[in-house]
Amino acid sequence: MAYFAPIHRPTSVRHSLTARFTSETEDDLIIAITNRLEVWRVTHDGAVFLHSRAINGTISTLSKLRPKDARRDMLFIGTDMNSYITVWWDDATKQIETPEVIQENFPDFVRASESTDRALVDQDGKFIAMLLWEGVISISRMEDRPKARKGPKSLRFLGQSRISELYVKSACFLPSITGPRIAFLHQKQHDWEEAQISIYPITSDDKHSEPSDFSPKVREHMFTPKDHLTSILIPIPSEFDENNRYHVRRATAAASRAYLGGLVAVGETTVIYMDGLNFEQVQAFLPEATLFTTWVQVDNRTYILGDDYGYLHVLRLVTEGTWVTRIEVAKFSQQISRASTLSYLGNGLLYLGSHYADSQLLRLDFNKLELEVLTAPNSFANNAPILDFALMDMGIRSRENAHRPDFSTGQARIVAGSGIWSDGSLRSIRSGxxxxxxxxxxxxxDVSRMFALRFEGAEKVNMVAVSSLTDTRVFEFGIDGSIEELDFLPSLDFSQSSLVIRDVRDNQTLQVTASSATLRHKSSGEITKSWSPEGGSLISNASANDSYALIVVDGTKLISLDLNNQLAVAAKEAEPSADGTEDEVTCLATSHSFPSIGIVALWKSGTISLVNLTTMRISATFTIPKSEDSIAxxxxxxxxxxxxxxxxxxxxxxxxxxxxxxxxxxxxxxxxxxxxxxxxxxxxxxxxxxxxxxxxxxxxxxxxxxxxxxxxxxxxxxxxxxxxxxxxxxxxxxxxxxxxxxxxxxxxxxxxxxxxxxxxxxxHVKTLPLKKTVRRLAYLPSQQAFILACLSKKLVNNEEVVESSLQLVDEIMFRPLGDPLLLEHKSHSQIPESLDILEFYDSIDGKVERLVVGTSYIESGSIETEASGTLTVFGIDEKKNVFPLVTWQTPSAISSVKVKDNLIFVGVVSGIRVFKYTETSPTTGHLEKVASKSSILSPTSLDVCGDIVGVSDLTKSAFFFRFNTENSEAFELIGQHRFNLWPTALACVAPHTWLQADSQGNVIVFNIEKQEKQKNIAERLALPTVEYISAVNIGEQVNTLRPLDITPEAGKLLGSQAIMTTAEGGVYLFGILAPEYRDTLIHLQERITQHIKTLGDLSFAEYRAFRDAIYTEKEPQSFVVGEQLERFLEMSETMQEVVCEGLPISVANARNVIRSLKYMH
CATH class of the missing domain: 2.130.10.10 (YVTN repeat-like/Quinoprotein amine dehydrogenase)
Structure with a gap:
C-alpha cells in the first residue's frame, strides 16, 4: 500500500490566453498548469489572482469560445484522457461551471498525433476543429440553447473526416465570408523536414452542418514555402474597406495585391504573408535565422513572436489601407525566459508562460524595442523541468546511517537542477x-537594533525605535495606518545609539546605551534611576525583559540590574581561563518566558551557561559539540x-x-x-x-x-x-x-x-541562475559542497557549440569553488549522463569521496577510437579543483551509474558492466572490469540493494538480478516485469520494495520478496514474472527519484519514503503506509471521491489509474493520493460524518490521521 502527495505542485506553463471570462468589461488571464486552471485579473501593472480549479486530467489544450451574441467568453479545455469540456463563470456561485463534456475515443489502430493536441476555434467562435489523431480531424459547432434554458451555448458534434496531411506542424482558421476554412502546415514524411500549406473548407453544405471530406478535389489552395523549417501559421483577421470592397484578380503578377485577411507562415529564415482570398503573397527575409516557438496577437497588424533562445520579436504587417505592402520583423534587445505561451494583456503588458524557466510579466516598448521584467507573483516561479536533484540533510553532514528528519521539518533541503540552456538554474527547495x-x-x-514601544495608556504598541551606529530615531503609527517620525520623545535620548529600549512597570522606559542604563518616566521624561559603569568603562552588550537587564561591561564583566527594585545590581566577574586571562563574553540574552534566567556564552571555552539573574550564579553550563574541523x-x-x-x-x-x-x-x-x-x-x-x-x-x-x-x-x-x-x-x-x-x-x-x-x-524556492543546464548533481558532505555536471550552448560562427563541465559549488549559497573542468575527449564534448559518489577509507586521509561520471559523446561518429562514452573517476584537490584519476572508454554511451562499496555498476547500451575501483596513489586510480550482463537493451536507471540489482530497460520495464561475483554467471535473473513501458527512474525504497516511474506518468511499486527467496532453478523458473503491487498515474513524467534514509518509528503513518521530481517542476513525497491504516484509508479515499464535485465530473479513478499504450487499469491500485485525501479537511462536519459512516474510523480520528500525513509534506 503506497501513498504520494505534492511537496511542491508542478509549475510548468504550456497554455495561456486572455478572455472576458469573469467580467463583461475586463480581461482575465487564464493559465493552465498541468491539471489546474488559474484565473487572474489583468490590471494596469500586471495580474491579480482570482480563482483556481483542479481538473481530473492533464490539460492538453486550451481555447476560448465567443459566440456573436455573447458578452463573455467560454473556455474549451481538453485533457490527455481525450476528455473535452466547456466551462463558464457563474456569477451567482462565483465558481467555474461545466455545461458540456465530450469524450473522444478511437480504435487502437489510430495513431495519436505526434505533435501537440490542438483545438482550433474560428474567429466567430462557432466552429471547433480538433487534431488529436494523425490523419483525422474532428469538427464541432456551437449551437443556441432553447430560450427556455438559460446559460451558455452548447456544442454539437458535426463529425470526423480523414485528411491526407498526416504530419501537421501547425494549423489555423482563415477569415472567410462564405464559410469556415482551415489551413494545414504539414510535411509529407516523418523523418524529412519540409513544409507544405493546404487550405480546405471545413463544411460541405450551405448550412455548415456537414463536415467536408477534405479530399484533393475540395482543396482550395496548396503552397510549398521555400523555407523547409517553416513551423508556425498565424491567422490574420480581415478588415472592411469601403474604398476597396471588391477583390479583383489582377491580370499580371506586378499588379496583384495581397489584402489584409489571411495567414502568416513563419520559418527559420523567412516570413510569408498570404492573402486568404486571392492567395497573393508578400515575403520578407529575417535579419537573422532563429527558431520560433510561439506567438500572440497585439492587433490586426502587430504580432509578438517568441524564439528558442529567449528573445521576443515584433512582427508588423505594413499596409496601405487594407493592402499588405511589406513585413517587418525586429528583435527586442533583452534576453528573457524561453516562451512556451504568450498572452497580450493590453497597455504594453505581456504574460510569458514558460516550461523551461520562470514565467514572467513584461512591459514592452514597441518603439525602442526594449522591455522591462515586472515583479511577478511568487506563483509565476517555475522549477521545470527538474532534470536531477540532491537531498541535503542540514543537520548531519555525513552519509553514515542516522536518523534523518522529514522534509516537512525544514531540516532537509532539496537542491534541484532546473531549466534548460540559458534558463538553467539551481533551486533550493525547503518547507516553509x-x-x-x-x-x-x-x-x-546601518540599522543595528529596533524596539517596539507604546505611549502611556495605550493598549498596543504604536511606536518603533530604530537604533543606528550613531543615534536613535522613533516612528509613531496612527490607528489609521499613518506613520510619522518624532523629533522628540521625553523618555528617550535620541543622540546616542541604543542597546536596549523597553517599556517597564510604572509608566517608565528603560534605555541602555554604551555609557549608561536609564529609567525615565514616559510623559515627563524625568530620570527616576540611572546606572553607569565605574571608571569610564563601556557597556558592550545588553538584553532586558520585564524584570531584569543583563549587561556586559568591557566584554568580560556581567551586571544584572533589577528593574523592579530601582536597578539594584548583582555583579559577577568572568571566570579566568586556564591561562589566567579573562574569558570574553560572546553573546548574552534574557528570557521573556523565564524572566529570572539569563544566557551567557564565553569565547575561549565555547560554553553557554544559564545564570540566575537574582544572584548571578550559574545554574547550568552546556558544551556545544564540535567537529574535528570546527572552532565555532x-x-x-x-x-x-x-x-x-x-x-x-x-x-x-x-x-x-x-x-x-x-x-x-x-x-x-x-x-x-x-x-x-x-x-x-x-x-x-x-x-x-x-x-x-x-x-x-x-x-x-x-x-x-x-x-x-x-x-x-x-x-x-x-x-x-x-x-x-x-x-x-x-x-x-x-x-x-x-x-x-x-x-x-x-x-x-x-x-x-x-x-x-x-x-x-x-x-519556499530560492533560485540561483547559472545560464546553463544542470544535467546531473550530487551532494558531497565532506566537502560541504555540491558537484554540478552542466551543459552550455553558444553560437560560434553561426554554429551551435555545446560544452559540458564539472563545477563544485558551496552548500549554502552555491558559490563556485575552484575552477570548472571541461568534459571533452579529443576536442569533442561529452554529455554527462550519470553521476554518483564513491566512498572509501584511506589510511592517511580517512574517509575519501570520489566522483564517478558516465558520459556519452556528442559526435561519437567522428572520434577515431569509435568510443561512444567514458566512465571516469574524479578526485578533488585542496583548492577544490576537480581532476581525473582514471578513465575507461566504452563502445556505447553510459546511461546510468550506481556505486556499491568499491564496485561501480554501469548501464550501457545492450547491458550492464561492473567495475572494481582501487586507488594506487592520491592522483591515480585503477578500474578493473569484474562482471557483465548483456540481456538489457537500453538501461535508463539502475539501483543496487544488498545483492539485488534492479535495472529499468527503456524498451521494456524492470529486471531484477542477484549479483554474486563468486559464481561463473555473476548476474542471475530472478524476476522481470513484462510490460512494454518507457521507464525513466528506478530505486529500491525498502527491503524487497522497488519503485519505478515511466514517461507516461505511471508510478508503480514492486515487491520481489518471493523472487529473492528462490533456492533452486525450479523455483527461479516458476517465478520469472514480477507484478506490481501498487500503481498510480501522477499525470507527469518523473525524471528522478531518491529514497530517504529515515529510521522507522513505531506507530508512524509512513514507513519508507522517497522524493520524486518531474519534468513539469513538481516535487512529490512517496511513502509506504503502515499496515494498520491501509484498508481504512483506501475506503476513505473512495468515499471522499464519491462526495466531491470536480470540474466536468471527470473520473478521479480513471485519471489516477495506471495506463500505457496497451493496457489501462480502471482505478489506482493500492495507492492513496494525498491531495484527494486532504479534501476531507475542507468538508463540513456533517459531510465528514456522512463520509465516515460505516467505516472503521471516526471523524476525529480521520481528521487527525489526514493532518498527520499532511504534516509530512
Whole structure:
C-alpha cells in the first residue's frame, strides 16, 4: 500500500490566453498548469489572482469560445484522457461551471498525433476543429440553447473526416465570408523536414452542418514555402474597406495585391504573408535565422513572436489601407525566459508562460524595442523541468546511517537542477511558512537594533525605535495606518545609539546605551534611576525583559540590574581561563518566558551557561559539540517556550558563528537535556529574534541568516525549521499594533519593512541562475559542497557549440569553488549522463569521496577510437579543483551509474558492466572490469540493494538480478516485469520494495520478496514474472527519484519514503503506509471521491489509474493520493460524518490521521 502527495505542485506553463471570462468589461488571464486552471485579473501593472480549479486530467489544450451574441467568453479545455469540456463563470456561485463534456475515443489502430493536441476555434467562435489523431480531424459547432434554458451555448458534434496531411506542424482558421476554412502546415514524411500549406473548407453544405471530406478535389489552395523549417501559421483577421470592397484578380503578377485577411507562415529564415482570398503573397527575409516557438496577437497588424533562445520579436504587417505592402520583423534587445505561451494583456503588458524557466510579466516598448521584467507573483516561479536533484540533510553532514528528519521539518533541503540552456538554474527547495511584506516604512541604512514601544495608556504598541551606529530615531503609527517620525520623545535620548529600549512597570522606559542604563518616566521624561559603569568603562552588550537587564561591561564583566527594585545590581566577574586571562563574553540574552534566567556564552571555552539573574550564579553550563574541523563559538542565544508547557520542555537555541543553529530541549527542574538538534542555516552567524504568541504562551524564533528560517512548533515536542522569504535581515521586532496587527518591523536591504508571518505551510524556492543546464548533481558532505555536471550552448560562427563541465559549488549559497573542468575527449564534448559518489577509507586521509561520471559523446561518429562514452573517476584537490584519476572508454554511451562499496555498476547500451575501483596513489586510480550482463537493451536507471540489482530497460520495464561475483554467471535473473513501458527512474525504497516511474506518468511499486527467496532453478523458473503491487498515474513524467534514509518509528503513518521530481517542476513525497491504516484509508479515499464535485465530473479513478499504450487499469491500485485525501479537511462536519459512516474510523480520528500525513509534506 503506497501513498504520494505534492511537496511542491508542478509549475510548468504550456497554455495561456486572455478572455472576458469573469467580467463583461475586463480581461482575465487564464493559465493552465498541468491539471489546474488559474484565473487572474489583468490590471494596469500586471495580474491579480482570482480563482483556481483542479481538473481530473492533464490539460492538453486550451481555447476560448465567443459566440456573436455573447458578452463573455467560454473556455474549451481538453485533457490527455481525450476528455473535452466547456466551462463558464457563474456569477451567482462565483465558481467555474461545466455545461458540456465530450469524450473522444478511437480504435487502437489510430495513431495519436505526434505533435501537440490542438483545438482550433474560428474567429466567430462557432466552429471547433480538433487534431488529436494523425490523419483525422474532428469538427464541432456551437449551437443556441432553447430560450427556455438559460446559460451558455452548447456544442454539437458535426463529425470526423480523414485528411491526407498526416504530419501537421501547425494549423489555423482563415477569415472567410462564405464559410469556415482551415489551413494545414504539414510535411509529407516523418523523418524529412519540409513544409507544405493546404487550405480546405471545413463544411460541405450551405448550412455548415456537414463536415467536408477534405479530399484533393475540395482543396482550395496548396503552397510549398521555400523555407523547409517553416513551423508556425498565424491567422490574420480581415478588415472592411469601403474604398476597396471588391477583390479583383489582377491580370499580371506586378499588379496583384495581397489584402489584409489571411495567414502568416513563419520559418527559420523567412516570413510569408498570404492573402486568404486571392492567395497573393508578400515575403520578407529575417535579419537573422532563429527558431520560433510561439506567438500572440497585439492587433490586426502587430504580432509578438517568441524564439528558442529567449528573445521576443515584433512582427508588423505594413499596409496601405487594407493592402499588405511589406513585413517587418525586429528583435527586442533583452534576453528573457524561453516562451512556451504568450498572452497580450493590453497597455504594453505581456504574460510569458514558460516550461523551461520562470514565467514572467513584461512591459514592452514597441518603439525602442526594449522591455522591462515586472515583479511577478511568487506563483509565476517555475522549477521545470527538474532534470536531477540532491537531498541535503542540514543537520548531519555525513552519509553514515542516522536518523534523518522529514522534509516537512525544514531540516532537509532539496537542491534541484532546473531549466534548460540559458534558463538553467539551481533551486533550493525547503518547507516553509507564509511571509509577506505589507508595507515599506522608510529607507534606513546601518540599522543595528529596533524596539517596539507604546505611549502611556495605550493598549498596543504604536511606536518603533530604530537604533543606528550613531543615534536613535522613533516612528509613531496612527490607528489609521499613518506613520510619522518624532523629533522628540521625553523618555528617550535620541543622540546616542541604543542597546536596549523597553517599556517597564510604572509608566517608565528603560534605555541602555554604551555609557549608561536609564529609567525615565514616559510623559515627563524625568530620570527616576540611572546606572553607569565605574571608571569610564563601556557597556558592550545588553538584553532586558520585564524584570531584569543583563549587561556586559568591557566584554568580560556581567551586571544584572533589577528593574523592579530601582536597578539594584548583582555583579559577577568572568571566570579566568586556564591561562589566567579573562574569558570574553560572546553573546548574552534574557528570557521573556523565564524572566529570572539569563544566557551567557564565553569565547575561549565555547560554553553557554544559564545564570540566575537574582544572584548571578550559574545554574547550568552546556558544551556545544564540535567537529574535528570546527572552532565555532556561540554568537546569539534564546531561552523560549516553543511548545505548549504540557507538550514539551523549554528550548535553548544557540546560533553559532559558522551558520549552525543548535537547539537543546532542557528541563528547568534539573537542567537535563532531553534532545539536541543541530541545523545548518548559513555560512555565517545568524541572529535570533523571539516572536511571542500571547494567546497560548508559546514563542516562535526567527533566524536571520543565509537561509532565513522560523523555528516553531507544529506537533508536540517537534521543532520545525520553516524557510521564510525575509532576505538580508539586520534586525526584527514584533509589532502588534492597531493598524498592523500581528506584524513585524524588519530592517533589510537598507529599508524598514512591515511584514507578517503566518503558519500556513508552503514550499519556499530560492533560485540561483547559472545560464546553463544542470544535467546531473550530487551532494558531497565532506566537502560541504555540491558537484554540478552542466551543459552550455553558444553560437560560434553561426554554429551551435555545446560544452559540458564539472563545477563544485558551496552548500549554502552555491558559490563556485575552484575552477570548472571541461568534459571533452579529443576536442569533442561529452554529455554527462550519470553521476554518483564513491566512498572509501584511506589510511592517511580517512574517509575519501570520489566522483564517478558516465558520459556519452556528442559526435561519437567522428572520434577515431569509435568510443561512444567514458566512465571516469574524479578526485578533488585542496583548492577544490576537480581532476581525473582514471578513465575507461566504452563502445556505447553510459546511461546510468550506481556505486556499491568499491564496485561501480554501469548501464550501457545492450547491458550492464561492473567495475572494481582501487586507488594506487592520491592522483591515480585503477578500474578493473569484474562482471557483465548483456540481456538489457537500453538501461535508463539502475539501483543496487544488498545483492539485488534492479535495472529499468527503456524498451521494456524492470529486471531484477542477484549479483554474486563468486559464481561463473555473476548476474542471475530472478524476476522481470513484462510490460512494454518507457521507464525513466528506478530505486529500491525498502527491503524487497522497488519503485519505478515511466514517461507516461505511471508510478508503480514492486515487491520481489518471493523472487529473492528462490533456492533452486525450479523455483527461479516458476517465478520469472514480477507484478506490481501498487500503481498510480501522477499525470507527469518523473525524471528522478531518491529514497530517504529515515529510521522507522513505531506507530508512524509512513514507513519508507522517497522524493520524486518531474519534468513539469513538481516535487512529490512517496511513502509506504503502515499496515494498520491501509484498508481504512483506501475506503476513505473512495468515499471522499464519491462526495466531491470536480470540474466536468471527470473520473478521479480513471485519471489516477495506471495506463500505457496497451493496457489501462480502471482505478489506482493500492495507492492513496494525498491531495484527494486532504479534501476531507475542507468538508463540513456533517459531510465528514456522512463520509465516515460505516467505516472503521471516526471523524476525529480521520481528521487527525489526514493532518498527520499532511504534516509530512
Amino acid at each position: 511558512v507564509g511571509a509577506d511584506i505589507v508595507g515599506v516604512l522608510d529607507d534606513f541604512k 563559538v556561540p554568537r546569539d542565544a534564546a531561552l523560549v517556550q516553543i511548545h505548549k508547557e504540557n507538550e514539551g520542555n523549554p528550548s535553548l537555541i544557540v546560533a553559532m558563528d559558522d551558520g549552525a543553529v543548535v537547539v537543546f530541549s532542557i528541563s528547568l527542574a534539573d537542567y537535563s537535556v532531553s534532545s539536541m538538534i543541530t541545523v545548518v542555516l548559513g555560512s555565517r552567524e545568524g541572529q535570533l529574534y523571539v516572536l511571542p504568541r500571547e494567546e497560548d504562551g508559546t514563542n516562535r524564533v526567527l533566524v536571520a541568516s543565509d537561509l532565513p528560517s522560523l523555528i516553531h512548533s507544529e506537533t508536540p515536542s517537534r521543532h520545525i525549521f520553516s524557510a521564510t522569504t525575509f532576505e538580508d535581515v539586520t534586525s526584527v521586532v514584533p509589532f502588534d499594533s492597531d493598524a498592523f496587527p500581528e506584524s513585524l518591523i524588519i530592517a533589510a536591504n537598507g529599508q524598514l519593512l512591515i511584514g507578517t508571518i503566518d503558519d500556513q505551510r508552503q514550499t
